[in-house]
Amino acid sequence: MNKLWTGFIALIIFNGCKSNNGGGTALPILGNKATVTKKVNGKAVTDTEYATIPAFKFVNQYGDTITQKSLDGKIYVADFFFTTCPSICPKMHANMLNVYKEFKADANFRIISHTIDPKYDTVPVLKRYADKLGITGNTWWLLHGEKGDTYKISKSYLQSVSEKNPKGEYIHDGFFILIDKQKRIRGSYEGTDPAEVTKLIADIKTLKAEPDQINFK
Amino acid sequence: MKLRIIGLIAGAVLILAASCQSEQEMEFARYYSAGSLVYQQHCQNCHGDKGQGLQILIPPLTDSVFLKNNKTKLACFVKNGLEGKITINGRVFDDQMQGDDLSPLEIAKVLTYIANSYGNKLGTITLQQVQNDLKTCE
Secondary structure, three states: OHHHHHHHHHHHHHHHHHHHHOOOOOOOOEOOEEEEEEEEOOEEEEEEEEOEOOOOEEEOOOOOEEEHHHHOOOEEEEEEEOOOOOOOHHHHHHHHHHHHHHHOOOOOEEEEEEEOOOOOOOHHHHHHHHHHHOOOOOOEEEEEOOHHHHHHHHHHOOOOEEEEOOOOOEEEOOEEEEEOOOOEEEEEEEOOOHHHHHHHHHHHHHHHOOHHHHOOO | OHHHHHHHHHHHHHHHHHHHHHHHHHHHHHHHHHHHHHHHHHOHHHHOOOOOOEOOOEOOOOOHHHHHHOOOOHHHHHHHEEEEEEEEOOEEEEEEEEOOOOOHHHHHHHHHHHOOOOOOOOOOOOHHHHHHHHHOOO
């Protein structure tokens, strides 16, 4: 009898989770939703629109300009860091290195790391950092840009970064944000926690297998 | 009678030696376990949970020869930072570590921890030693 109840409760929870996922996707879609009414063939149709990452323009460690177009048709992971970070960044990037190794053969996958200290982290500094980290090619871009642009885009990723505090430290979140080909947020992972990053790797595989991603044009 | 006294003295010396020994061992154990906590809070994010470092960005703490040769400088490295080319396990690292404003006792503990972990075996680095070493920082 007890077992039956457990099974019953498990079923409810399981179904609850499923219905949260919306639209037959395996991973949830995060970010603010908005209901919009559009005219389709003269008829008013109500639809849910999810927040997407807006247009941007930054420069990577090779000096190449990177915009949202550079990520068209790609699944990617974003984070925020700076090269002289005394606290969480080395651990984040030690973990990100596992993501890099897992997917570097995939031409439709990218990692972008925004520096929040553009004054120190110039393009040559980012290149040297990439070399020391042992990353090559175009899988993982370290992005330099105007401080205001970086801080603004961080909000689209639901991240919070800010100016140096009175102690001269930057305060920033250490999350890895998973973005799909539709530029929607599909996951958020604590970048300093190896278990969370293992989950990120599994979720990227799940995401890649979604029909919406496979059939994306 | 004489024999008994000698026996007694020998016994006392033995007990004393034994308790001295365990005193040292206890000091080591105290330093080491407290040091592992300091390590987790102040060093692990960079040097890794196994002292493995990170690629050629951050050196590992597994080079016993380097640690031994620089034993009296380690306290200064931690306190004031370290910058420039160093060779660790045959690989060149050229970056910088910022100083960490730890107390001499915390430095002694964390150094005892790293100097006796990850394959290193350099014994206790005492508070006294750290205080002396800190006087010689450049």
